[in-house]
Amino acid sequence: MFGYYLNLALYSLKRSPVLTGLMVLAIGLGIGASMTMITVLHVMSDDPLPGRSTQLYYPRIDPQPLGRGDTNPHSGDNLTWPDAQNLLRANRAERQAAMSAGSAAVYPVSGDGQPFFVPGHYVTADFFPMFDVPFRAGGGWTREQDQQRARVVVLGADLKRKLFGDAPVLGRTVHLKDADFSVIGVLGAWHPQPKFYADLDHGAFDKDDQFFLPLQTALDLSLAFRGQLSCWGSGGDSRKGPDCTWLQFWVQLATPAKAQAYRQFLDDYWRQQQDHGRFPRPVDARLYDLMSWLAYKGVVPGDVRMQLWLALGFLLVCMINIVALLLAKFLRRSGEISVRRAMGARRRDIFVQLGIESALIGMAGGALGLLVAELGLWSVRQRPDAYAHLAQMDAPMLFGTLALAIVASVLAGLLPAWRACRVPPALQLKTQ
């Protein structure tokens, strides 16, 4: 029976090519627009470290004076140097690391040629094992090396290739700014997007970091830091002082119970600092897991979400459009349907037959929608935005698109098909 209905549906669609075309076009545009937006949102809100993200937490302890930063809820998100040192020393999590973005002039190894700037990160030892960073060669450094302000560097794959080509590099020297660093590791492919560990207020979809140095070494050598440095009070060396926030801090906690304990520890730390005259705000330590941290930092801007809703509204309008057109199309065939009913077809048969017709339209519309979405994403990728190159459809999105199109059109076909199969056959045949 299915083959027969399929034939009937194809015949009926061919009979009114303009109307069929309009319906396919409508559902194609609706699906295409909403899938473009869904894909953009999907790649922007994806988990940057699947598997590990549930164990990673960001402690937020706000040392700012009262009344400061009330206009910017995010000005207390970073840590001061002394607080980061204290949390590192307390060693209450399985792993913990402080970090800040930086950039440095890198000199070509051959000695001639111009130095160039690349983005990098200054981090402490646990950074690499905590984030499960893949190494192509060598590895990170130890906590002792942090303390010794070791002159060691881990290179990103791109910078390594640029400096050394395919030659082995472990133990070789790289000149950064005005100091020599010994290469102890080369990263494999690692592109967490968004770059969750960086200062998210300044570009969450940044370029990959090309070098990693011990944080203390960078401070000692006064290398260039990037990101927000927010100070109150005055005097002193601002980066090492207790009145400037600028560091990001991550901890790894394997179980929710440990996370709970760590939060308690943070509260205690806050109180303890209050005894020393710091942290004037009421105790309110927070511990964000990675995905809630991204949400809190607004990595997916509200306006992208808003656009998603507008795109879904578009899809809704397209569906209503198709309901109206299908209704018109099916009811116009009341005569033919009545003949089939009079010949013994049950309502259910008519319903299935018309349902297949709607699904066919949905499939065609879905195919067109895929094309439209690919076109939309292609145009997004042409944009120079940092996240634009991510806008690509993966297999689940692809099947999701087709499924959405078919479900939408079958749903849209339900009401018209139901109306059509309730046409009283006798009346129709009589008026003919």
Place this chain on the structure above:
Amino acid sequence: MEIRPILSTLRRHKLTASLLTLQVALTCAIVCNTVFVTSLRMARMNLPSGLAESELVMIDSTDLASGANPLVRHQEDLAALRDIPGVKSAAAVDALPFSGNDWSNGIQTKPNEPPQLSASAFNGTPEELETLGLHLIAGRSFLPDEYIPEDSAHGYTGIDHVSATIVTRSLAKQLFPGENAVGKIIYVGAGPTTIVGIVDHLLRPSLNQPDSVERSMLFPMLPDSNDVTYVLRTAPQDREQLLKTASDVLKKLDANRVLQNAQTFTQLRNHYFQRDRTMIGLLLASMLGLLFVTALGITGLANFWVQQRHRSIGIRRAIGATRGDILRYFQTENFLIVTFGVLLGVILAVGLNLLLMKHYELPRLPLYYLPIGAVALWLLGQLAVLAPALRAAAVPPVEATRSV
């Protein structure tokens, strides 16, 4: 035109007609809000920076030699840059609107009180105001003896000693509402700082906080780190050429440096708003698609109705209706449907706006959007129905005599 027969026809197609009405209503609601969101974004993209944007180019220079005195280096560089023909003025600065390098400080109006708000600092050589083209609306510019180094080597402690500042009109209003801010003393670093002047506009280096985009203040502090931005003012048509010349001049003067981000201010602004433009593009494309689909829906249904009523149109023509009557019949029918849709759409538009206001901090939809949206949909409807209506008008009266 008699409306009653149209209404009674529509009543016979109640479901189809109300679906079309609903579609028009949703389209109206979505289009009104989309246009509104887009216009807000465009307004943000067109915020005046306060600078003579079309005349500025800049180059970031990083000195790699650590022993040199940056203050001397900057003076030498600036002298060489000013000698380039076509350069009207040149300055070394540490921050610019849209540059992203934001150094914000808390401001107190009384000593030893918690800061009221924080503002972005702009520091530069004495030519900064003139080069950027900032518009001083009250007070005076900085005096030569007010200039001190930033003291970047010691944590930018110049801020503790600086004696004067120029603030934006917006910041002056927030600090001293209803008063003249010129001459008032504020506390930014350790010591008192006097507001000596007020500029019309100066956008912050980044616009992260939408309600305080002009909290900016200028200090008479000389950039003295190895990183500096040179800003040059020139005639708009000379900008590209000047960028090349200036890079060559700086390289020739001292090769041991890295020059980055040589660009015009226009490029900097465009770069800052790239994402907004992508989003506007996506929004407008979806909106046009939506209008197109709605027009398709109207055309499709009208076409269908014309076919269905072929015979009755023939009968009407046979008993005396003119082509114009038939044409107007379908146009009026469409007008009625769209009117119902628009009435519902206006309510939906306001409702959608309230929903967006609640979740996305969107302002209230200005009421004039509603009549504009209504007129747009009426026009769209008439345009979409025109072809089917003309086809209906072309049905000959002889059609009445033919059987189905």
